[in-house]
Amino acid sequence: MSKEITSRATDYSQWYNDLVLKSGLADYSAVRGCMVIKPYGYTLWENMRDVLDKKFKETGHVNAYFPLFIPKSLFEAEEKNAEGFAKECAIVTHYRLKNDPSKPGKLMVDPEAKLEEELIVRPTSEAIIWNTYKTWIQSYRDLPLLINQWANVVRWEMRTRLFLRTAEFLWQEGHTAHATKQEAVEETEKMLDVYAEFVENYMAVPVIKGLKTANERFAGAEETYCIEAMMQDGKALQAGTSHFLGQNFAKAFNVQFLNKENKQEFVWATSWGVSTRLIGALIMAHSDDQGLILPPKIAPLQLVIVPIYKGEESKAVIDAKAHQIMQDCKRLGISVKYDNHDNTRPGWKFAEYELKGVPVRLAMGMRDLEQNVVEVARRDTKEKQTMSLDNVAESIQSLLEDIQQNMYNKALAFRNERITKADTWEEFMQLLDGKGGFIAAHWNGKPETEEKIKEMSKATIRCIPLNNKQEQGKCILTGEESSQRVLFARAY
């Protein structure tokens, strides 16, 4: 089987596609722009989901589920939001098929079964959720309302990319209602911190927290907070967003409550989400030409044991030792697989588990057992070492922690090297076309300038970092006065 993957340097897109397809994370599907997430990829998503879900609950949220379909009239209630998504909606117009009289054995849409009102397949759930919240919220005592849902959404994108942009994707979307503006803003910032903490500490991908400019803001939001990550090709990726929605949705759906002074007020809202796109970020931030490199904390499989044997006798001896190690590892909460299948040889297995990004591999033969040692290979650095079999599970546990930290440090160093200041347009373009990465540059704050820069350079303002340093300077394009640098980059 050809499992060779294209080199990063040759063709970054092809390298990425090869990684996703050949590592067993996902497949193309029969539906254009959609993707099949295979068990290995789905387990990864489940691991990520479990960590996030726990964090949401720790911060007072509960899960619920709202319908996939949104009646058009509800969808269009918040005008900016509707307009923002209008161009990428899948729409249900009929509810029945019938036999096609002109083509035996074929079906056709029954024109008699036209829906009175079209249903929009949710591209995001604000509309249906706020229409529901309206009936749940009457008093300040009903607030805050802190709900999350794990769901799929559909955005009919013109161009798709595995994990990064598929027509249907899995995500979580939190939707909260608050009595005061301040509380809602705090919620927005709190959830951004939850995301940043997760992406950095679990995915080992450093992020920059910041605010979106008006151009890049979520349709219907007052303020969009985001975390921005850096991929190995120097392009940025938005890894998560948290929106302060003001009273926009409350007004559109008439969600009011009686405050302590017995006065009607509109609630203040937030929404926040991360998606399976994070898996794309994970792949592009860490992997190499041998395959995926997955951070131990969320890897579907943390340890694989490969036996090397000659004949049934030695196999039995190694099997016994391997099972013992497995028991010890499982006791420490390490996910482990013993691959003693006879249909592939050790070399094949080594390459296969490297492709799949398993953080640690043990290779164990009679030669090792006789000396009470085992060969340990770590995926991140590809280093091999010989380790004593005494307390091997504990050694592996600390090695996993070391790998997690090392991956983060490496990604952080890479990212930090790629934040560069530019003070002239020439410098700016030169950096974009060469080194890539984030470019810290002055901007006059005007949307039309941002738009012009985007047209000329294909770079967008990724964010205005939180707690940004104030510094006088001149706009990179117009030369007008500016009080701070913002981060530009070409992005996914």
Place this chain on the structure above:
RNA sequence: CGGGGCGUAGCGUAGCCCGGUUAUCGCGCCUGGUUUGGGACCAGGAGGUCGCAAGUUCGAAUCUUGCCAUCCCGACCA
């Protein structure tokens, strides 16, 4: 939606320009055997509407037309 590419076995492909036996090769799969410290080897075997439709022709994977699917680049976007 614009530009480009591709469609031949589960996967990857040759053949197409210049039509002509039984459609090429590799991987994978099945059977048997030898192997096993970085993607094993030998022998035998199974597997095909050549994307679909129409046309040209004695004859089409190959030429013509239409359609479908898909990938890449761009606009759009998480």
